[in-house]
Amino acid sequence: MLTGFEKIVEERIRRAQQEGRFADLRGRGRPLRLEDDQHIPEDLRLCHKILKNANYLPPALEIKKQIRQTEDLMGTMTDTAEKYRTLKKLNYLIMKYNTLKAGASVFDIPQRYDHQLVRRMS
16 A cells, blocks of 8 residues: 555656656666675665765775786786885785785785796896
């Protein structure tokens, strides 16, 4: 059973449909992109959506993103000294990530020791 307010809303929507006000909406005819947020508790979903819309990442995930970017950058470097400096930064980020995250140390990211390979090759 609809309440008085719901009846008014339904009537206004029906009238707008008849007048064609929904005919030229952006995305018309395409499926909705609904996000799967079943893993998030219901009382936290709005908070998560707000943070996501603001492009906020928790500190541990932000550091993990920086680790991936630094690894990608190292893959393109040719200068040994620059690569060594970047490797030191990468190991620092890994250490920082491992201390921030909660959980067993089994899941820690191992530090990179590419500098030993660089030293042997140069």
